Amino acid sequence: MALWIYTQMVRPIILYGALVWWSKSIQQTAITKLGKVQRLACLCITGAMRTTPTGMEALLNLPPLHxxxxxxxxxxALMLHMKVNFKLGNLxxxxxxxxxxKNTISMAQVSDHIDPTLCFTKGYTVTFPERxxxxxxxxxxxxxxxxxxxxxxxxxxxxxxxxxxxRIHKSYTLTRDTTIFQAELYAIMEAVNIMQRRxxxxxxxxxxxxxxxxxKALDNYxxxxxxxLECHKxxxxxxxKNNVSLIWVPGHEGYDGNEKADFQAKKGADENFIGPSPMFGFNKNNLKQKVKYWAKTLLNQHWNNVEGLRHSxxxxxxxxxxxxxxLTLNKKSIRTLTGALTGHFTCNKHLHKLGITNTSTCRFCCEDEESxxxxxIECPGLTHRRKRFLNKFMLADEDLQSLPQKDLVQFISILNSQ
Ligand SMILES: [Zn+2]
Incomplete structure (x- = not known):
């Protein structure tokens, strides 16, 4: 519920009109302040200890606000440019x-988008029979x-x-950036073209x-x-000049003609496209995907360069x-998991730092610091427990990012019972 409130209500309020003021948000003071907001949300969601570092946002997959x-x-910016084609100036x-x-401006210029156009003359019918x-x-x-x-x-x-x-079976190869929606439309248009030629x-x-x-899109007005629009025309x-009807046929259910068309389409997809690209304009999703990918690289850079958070x-x-x-775990487990993965939990090292216990030595092996x-990873006093829950006597570095979360919570729950 806390996550929902944060991602559906709080964050949209913060992000409102971002295009106008985003340049302020990358100043260090703003980054720190925004970090505090997200940190508070993460604490509410995970119920973790107050001292838990910002590494929590990785656990919840919430990219930093900036x-x-x-x-x-x-x-x-791209959605606006795609729809209005406004003057970009010197950027x-x-x-x-x-x-x-990179490349997004030219992508937005070659857009498939048009302002919603109404067409009430429809010479063909569309039917959707039940399965x-x-x-x-x-x-x-x-x-x-x-x-x-x-x-x-x-x-x-x-x-x-x-x-x-x-008397015809035909396959076409399209550019790789074509969406499946455009490919389906293209197939219908080509069928119409052949009939016109005949x-x-x-x-x-x-x-x-x-x-x-x-x-459904063709059935619309x-x-x-x-x-x-081209396909509709x-x-x-x-x-x-003819009686035309479009009918939906269930895909991949063994209907002969549909299987044959599917075979031809796959054959086309397997071949290399030769010619200028793109074949169709780009749509919203192409652009959004590009932005998403870019944001992901920003995120990786941030995560690699951010100071501290060694454990996280x-x-x-x-x-x-x-x-x-x-997030499918219950709140108590999420709290434990957050503690385990960020290093801030009721282990002696941490409690000693906070002045709650007077030793930081491990309770289970009495040899090392209890972090x-x-x-x-390695406490010899927990070897059998580790084998039981995590299926290994000792863990290696490459195991750490993919530990089964539920089992890890159970493994670490020994700390609660001590
Ligand atoms: Zn130990």
């Missing part, structure tokens, strides 16, 4: 943020209409589109696609993407997956 502010400012002052991220209707001998498949299957595919190697229709008149045409999002053109850096890194896993690091 980085979040720059990310927000860059996103706002000093607050727009300077765009100088920091069950597809299973029980669909009636729309048993007429003499021409059936065209289209599909888009995005793999590790590239992006492709496939079209399968009467000069169809008064033909019943069914275009079957497995992309719900594309069909507002268009905010150039590719989408091509379909309308075809529909002026050894055990923690910013990792969304591990942060989510930590969290000593207890987790």
């Amino acid at each position: 980085i979040a502010i720059q990310e927000e400012a860059a996103t706002q 000093t002052g607050h727009l300077n943020i765009l100088n920091k991220i 069950i209707e597809w299973k029980t001998n669909p009636k729309w498949m048993n007429d003499d209409s021409h059936k065209w299957y289209t599909d888009g595919s995005k793999t590790l190697y590239g992006v492709g589109a496939g079209v399968v229709g009467p 000069n169809h008149k008064r033909v019943k045409i069914k275009v079957l696609s497995d992309s719900q999002s594309v069909l 507002t268009y905010n993407s150039k590719t989408l 091509a379909l309308n053109n075809l529909a002026s 850096k050894k055990f923690l890194s910013f990792n969304a997956k591990r942060a989510n896993m930590a 969290m690091e000593h207890l987790i």
Whole structure:
């Protein structure tokens, strides 16, 4: 609940209008003050000891506020530039943020975005049959209409589109920055092009696609993407002389035509694209991803260069997956986990520093100083317990970043019972 309040209410308030004032946020005094706000939030979320260092933000995967502010400012600047194409000037002052991220300005200029455009003339129909209707001998498949299957595919190697229709099986290779949405649209447009070349008149045409999002976008009356509007116009053109309907077909469920189109799309994705890039304009998501990636490098630089936090850096890194896993624990466990990973917990070294105990020697082996690091990694007095919970007698440096959190909490809970 505390995390939710912080990320959904407090942080948006802080980030409001970041584009205008972000340049102040990177001054050292501001960074310190912002750090305090986030620290307070982290303490509320984890319930950790007051002395816990800022390393907590890595455990919760909350980037420091001055980085979040720059990310927000860059996103706002790009979204504005993409939509309004305003004069950039010499990129000093607050727009300077765009100088920091390579290529994004040109990406925003080649955007796929258009102002929402209304089109009420629609010559074609779009239907979404239920899955069950597809299973029980669909009636729309048993007429003499021409059936065209289209599909888009995005793999590790590239992006492709496939079209399968009467007497034709075709695959297309697209640029790697094409989104799956654009690839699906492209497949439909190519199918329409082939039909136009065949000069169809008064033909019943069914275009079957497995992309719900594309069909829903075409079923709409507002268009905010150039590719989408182009596809709509091509379909309308075809529909002026023919009876055209678009039908959703469940993907990857063994429907013959759909499987063939999928095969063609994958084939296209496996080949190298030759030609100028990008093929389509960039959309919001492309730009946001670019900004995200940039913010991630800022974050890594910050984490590597920040002073102190020796213990936290050894055990923690910013990792969304591990942060989510930590948040599934109950509050007491999160507190223990935070203590273990940041080194500030009820171990003798720390308690001695605070003047609570009169020795810092380890209770379990009586040999070394009882620090969290000593207890987790190597204390000989806890060898069997370590084997039982963490499955190793001693830990190595490379194990530390991926320790199973639940087991670590159980392992360290011995401190609570002492
Ligand atoms: Zn020990």
